Amino acid sequence: xxxxxxxxxxxxxxxxxxxxxxxxxxxxxxxxxxxxxxxxxxxxxxxxxxxxxxxxxxxxxxxxxxxxxxxxxxxxxxxxxxxxxxxxxxxxxxxxxxxxxxxxxxxxxxxxxxxxxxxxxxxxxxxxxxxxxxxxxxxxxxxxxxxxxxxxxxxxxxxxxxxxxxxxxxxxxxxxxxxxxxxxxxxxxxxxxxxxxxxxxxxxxxxxxxxxxxxxxxxxxxxxxxxxxxxxxxxxxxxxxxxxxxxxxxxxxxxxxxxxxxxxxxxxxxxxxxxxxxxxxxxxxxxxxxxxxxxxxxxxxxxxx
Amino acid sequence: xxxxxxxxxxxxxxxxxxxxxxxxxxxxxxxxxxxxxxxxxxxxxxxxxxxxxxxxxxxxxxxxxxxxxxxxxxxxxxxxxxxxxxxxxxxxxxxxxxxxxxxxxxxxxxxxxxxxxxxxxxxxxxxxxxxxxxxxxxxxxxxxxxxxxxxxxxxxxxxxxxxxxxxxxxxxxxxxxxxxxxxxxxxxxxxxxxxxxxxxxxxxxxxxxxxxxxxxxxxxxxxxxxxxxxxxxxxxxxxxxxxxxxxxxxxxxxxxxxxxxxxxxxxxxxxxxxxxxxxxxxxxxxxxxxxxxxxxxxxxxxxxxxxxxxxxxxxxxxxxxxxxxxxxxxxxxxxxxxxxxxxxxxxxxxxxxxxxxxxxxxxxxxxxxxxxxxxxxxxxxxxxxxxxxxxxxxxxxxxxxxxxxxxxxxxxxxxxxxxxxxxxxxxxxxxxxxxxxxxxxxxxxxxxxxxxxxxxxxxxxxxxxxxxxxxxx
Ligand SMILES: Nc1ncnc2c1ncn2[C@@H]1O[C@H](COP(=O)(O)OP(=O)(O)OP(=O)(O)O)[C@@H](O)[C@H]1O
Ligand SMILES: [Mg+2]
Numbered sequence: 063x064x065x066x067x068x069x070x071x072x073x074x075x076x077x078x079x080x081x082x083x084x085x086x087x088x089x090x091x092x093x094x095x096x097x098x099x100x101x102x103x104x105x106x107x108x109x110x111x112x113x114x115x116x117x118x119x120x121x122x123x124x125x126x127x128x129x130x131x132x133x134x135x136x137x138x139x140x141x142x143x144x145x146x147x148x149x150x151x152x153x154x155x156x157x158x159x160x161x162x163x164x165x166x167x168x169x170x171x172x173x174x175x176x177x178x179x180x181x182x183x184x185x186x187x188x189x190x191x192x193x194x195x196x197x198x199x200x201x202x203x204x205x206x207x208x209x210x211x212x213x214x215x216x217x218x219x220x221x222x223x224x225x226x227x228x229x230x231x232x233x234x235x236x237x238x239x240x241x242x243x244x245x246x247x248x249x250x251x252x253x254x255x256x257x258x259x260x261x262x263x264x265x266x267x268x269x270x271x272x273x274x275x276x277x278x279x280x281x282x283x284x285x286x287x288x289x290x291x292x293x294x295x296x297x298x299x300x301x302x303x304x305x306x307x308x309x310x311x312x313x314x315x316x317x318x319x320x321x322x323x324x325x326x327x328x329x330x331x332x333x334x335x336x337x338x339x340x341x342x343x344x345x346x347x348x349x350x351x352x353x354x355x356x357x358x359x360x361x362x363x364x365x366x367x
Numbered sequence: 368x369x370x371x372x373x374x375x376x377x378x379x380x381x382x383x384x385x386x387x388x389x390x391x392x393x394x395x396x397x398x399x400x401x402x403x404x405x406x407x408x409x410x411x412x413x414x415x416x417x418x419x420x421x422x423x424x425x426x427x428x429x430x431x432x433x434x435x436x437x438x439x440x441x442x443x444x445x446x447x448x449x450x451x452x453x454x455x456x457x458x459x460x461x462x463x464x465x466x467x468x469x470x471x472x473x474x475x476x477x478x479x480x481x482x483x484x485x486x487x488x489x490x491x492x493x494x495x496x497x498x499x500x501x502x503x504x505x506x507x508x509x510x511x512x513x514x515x516x517x518x519x520x521x522x523x524x525x526x527x528x529x530x531x532x533x534x535x536x537x538x539x540x541x542x543x544x545x546x547x548x549x550x551x552x553x554x555x556x557x558x559x560x561x562x563x564x565x566x567x568x569x570x571x572x573x574x575x576x577x578x579x580x581x582x583x584x585x586x587x588x589x590x591x592x593x594x595x596x597x598x599x600x601x602x603x604x605x606x607x608x609x610x611x612x613x614x615x616x617x618x619x620x621x622x623x624x625x626x627x628x629x630x631x632x633x634x635x636x637x638x639x640x641x642x643x644x645x646x647x648x649x650x651x652x653x654x655x656x657x658x659x660x661x662x663x664x665x666x667x668x669x670x671x672x673x674x675x676x677x678x679x680x681x682x683x684x685x686x687x688x689x690x691x692x693x694x695x696x697x698x699x700x701x702x703x704x705x706x707x708x709x710x711x712x713x714x715x716x717x718x719x720x721x722x723x724x725x726x727x728x729x730x731x732x733x734x735x736x737x738x739x740x741x742x743x744x745x746x747x748x749x750x751x752x753x754x755x756x757x758x759x760x761x762x763x764x765x766x767x768x769x770x771x772x773x774x775x776x777x778x779x780x781x782x783x784x785x786x787x788x789x790x791x792x793x794x795x796x797x798x799x800x801x802x803x804x805x806x807x808x809x810x811x812x813x814x815x816x817x818x819x820x821x822x823x824x825x826x827x828x829x830x831x832x833x834x835x836x837x838x839x840x
Contacts, residue, residue, distance in 0.1 A: 107676065110676070110680040111679075111680065112676055112679055112680060129679070129685070132681075132682040132683055132684050133682050135680055135681060135682050136681070136682045138680070139680070140676065140677060140680035142673035142676045142677055142680075143673065144671075144672055144673035145672060145673070146672055146673035146674045146676060146677040147672070147674065148377060148381055148674065149672075150380075150381045150384040150385055151377070151380055151381060151384060155377075155380055159373060159374075159376070159377045160677065160681065162369070162370075162373040163370060163373055163374075163678060163681040163682070163683055164681055164682065165369075165682075191384060207677065208677070208680075211681075217680075
């Protein structure tokens with residue numbers, strides 16, 4: 063459906079996207095996972111036809127997307143990273159304006175507005191100016207404003223920033239429902255949990271390059287270990303941590319050691335050592351490696367730094 | 368076009384929701400126009416200041432001096448004070464020595480002293496002393512003007528006596544006598560009458576002026592102060608104005624002519640309130656610029672919040688987005704101008720509805736130029752704060768040099784030249800041509816053309832800069 067061919071975008075000397083190639087299939091829920099400044103929004107804005115690439119091309123169902131061709135954009139919807147709403151106007155006025163920009167009129171438009179407001183629980187606040195909404199309500203409105211015209215492809219750029227868990231779940235449910243109905247979604251985030259929960263396929267992006275691409279399981283198998291052991295980073299465990307360095311990869315995140323055994327280093331050998339140091343087995347959890355670990359492995363960076 | 372109209376509609380809805388913007392756009396200029404109109408005496412219902420406290424000391428025994436005092440007493444503009452309280456609460460006439468301390472103490476701010484030598488031999492004109500503590504220049508000029516007018520229109524013989532006294536000193540007694548005698552003879556020969564009686568009349572200095580009705584109050588109450596240097600004089604030099612008509616017969620005399628100069632210039636013209644026209648036009652164009660450059664700041668808000676991104680991710684082109692902003696500015700400006708002019712009609716009797724078609728034409732052209740200016744500000748400024756700073760500065764300078772505040776002729780030559788490059792000048796010119804010179808549509812075409820030219824040039828530069836700016840994504 064959407065396809066990027068060696069797309070490069072520069073801002074002056076800075077290369078925000080560096081030869082990105084990517085194919086998004088119909089009906090996919092694609093996650094674009096990357097830290098701040100990775101190039102997620104840049105990719106979104108190119109896909110939305112807001113900017114032209116410096117090299118390469120983007121096509122939507124084989125129609126080239128460029129700022130010069132507004133008509134090509136009617137099949138897609140963009141949820142900008144910021145709250146892109148008219149703050150002085152009511153939810154209804156906002157939706158009315160955006161709907162009309164896509165050529166919706168009259169009864170159809172009114173129906174869609176009702177439907178959308180109801181779906182995200184804003185129907186009773188429809189006449190209030192947006193500036194009086196809570197952050198979570200604004201986010202929900204920001205989302206549905208991109209869907210009135212029933213696009214084929216929805217570009218969601220970090221749509222849950224600053225939203226409490228409850229609203230966030232409402233947004234997730236809403237998007238999953240739309241995806242089941244056939245909407246193709248590209249969802250950018252730097253939250254591992256979001257990508258894990260929502261996305262059928264994930265691209266890991268950093269410094270303008272896609273470092274890994276695949277389903278969650280595919281990405282996890284890229285890790286050179288199948289067992290990760292997590293334990294607290296305390297003075298008591300320090301001697302063990304010092305030894306483990308020789309038998310695999312040890313990283314420390316948020317007060318915890320994450321140990322990935324090198325091939326050949328057996329779990330039994332690991333526990334033998336813990337006993338030798340007099341450490342209780344309860345301290346250790348064997349966890350499934352996370353996307354975060356994949357990211358760390360691929361980029362050497364913590365996602366949320 | 369549907370897209371542009373949708374965007375314009377959105378802009379209007381946003382504007383109407385912003386009460387502060389509505390107040391600044393419509394109410395503030397109207398209030399200011401009212402206040403300034405009042406200050407400059409343009410308000411029709413208001414006949415100018417009343418009951419200005421004025422102390423008078425009359426040390427002259429000349430009966431004409433007493434006439435002057437009476438005339439000032441009769442003038443509603445003044446509340447005349449001629450007596451003061453002694454410490455023992457007994458009233459006595461004011462003396463010149465009382466005036467200074469009492470002015471200092473704020474009992475009154477103006478005083479007139481008519482000295483014993485009100486008519487003297489060593490100069491032409493009257494010898495009057497005016498003491499004042501004017502709170503501002505305009506007030507001082509106003510009071511001076513009112514005094515002069517009262518003197519001119521009520522006691523011409525004082526001035527006549529003054530001329531006679533001067534002539535007498537200059538010519539010497541006998542020659543002066545001979546001079547008056549021969550004039551009296553000539554008058555008697557030509558028109559009949561008793562030469563001796565005529566000579567006595569001449570010597571009294573009245574020249575028969577007392578029989579001429581004092582000049583009528585000028586038709587427009589504003590004139591009585593406008594002719595004394597209020598900052599917004601009634602008239603601009605204008606080739607379309609017919610030369611001042613010869614004064615009517617009753618105004619043949621020199622003094623009433625002096626007073627009537629301004630009113631003669633508008634004789635035969637239907638314009639009731641040219642000064643108001645200028646003032647209303649000036650304020651209107653300045654506030655239009657402010658309103659439109661407020662729009663420039665809104666432009667940045669939309670760009671920063673990502674609203675532009677959302678709009679442009681719809682099937683909307685950049686050009687449509689920009690032109691919608693421009694069109695919105697034009698509509699807002701047009702609406703604002705019309706409201707201000709209609710208020711001008713209600714307050715000052717400017718004939719708006721009589722010139723509605725041409726006024727709308729000029730207003731559309733002026734609003735277009737202003738809207739383009741707003742776009743240029745948005746294009747040149749790096750952010751909203753800079754935009755409002757820059758626009759305030761430029762609007763002030765353009766309004767000052769372009770003649771929105773006071774007529775261009777008040778300014779030095781080079782400033783006038785600069786002024787002609789401003790859209791304010793051409794907009795003002797347009798308003799005055801319609802409302803004051805009452806030009807036809809065809810005669811207005813050059814000005815409409817210039818304003819349209821300004822619009823096109825400014826818009827071209829603005830769009831070129833905006834496209835370079837990456838404000839869109
Ligand atoms: N308009 C711009 N002008 C110059 N540089 C820009 C511009 N927009 C983005 N960049 C730079 O391009 C790089 C990628 O930015 P981008 O906004 O695409 O990152 P992102 O992944 O969306 O980050 P975030 O998670 O913070 O939103 C960053 O280094 C950023 O500073
Ligand atoms: Mg971003």
